[in-house]
Amino acid sequence: MKILITGGKGQLATEFIEYFEKNGIIVNAFSREDLDIRDFNKVYSLIKEIKPEIIINCSAYNNVDGAEREPYLACKDKTE
Known part of the structure; x- marks a missing residue:
């Protein structure tokens, strides 16, 4: 079985x-730093x-x- 995990440095990961x-x-x-999940093309390629x-x-x-002060940052797409 092969698994891909994002957020690899975090506690849950x-x-x-x-x-x-x-x-x-x-x-x-x-x-x-290795994979910005906001970058669809990079995620898809990987x-x-x-x-x-x-x-x-x-x-x-x-x-x-x-996120409460600047909610747009929490939902921001890398292409924006």
Whole structure:
């Protein structure tokens, strides 16, 4: 089984990665610096290249106060 995880440096992703690796499952984890999920073309290309059976999105915009002050940032598309 091949798994792709976004938000690879975060707490949730770290737990998933540890669990899967302990169980001999191939994990391809990408941090925000490696894969900006707002970039559709890059995400699409990576999925075509890796061909994961499962994708787990652990990416999040977690600046709650910032999202309340500037909600457009929480929903911003990279092309904007």
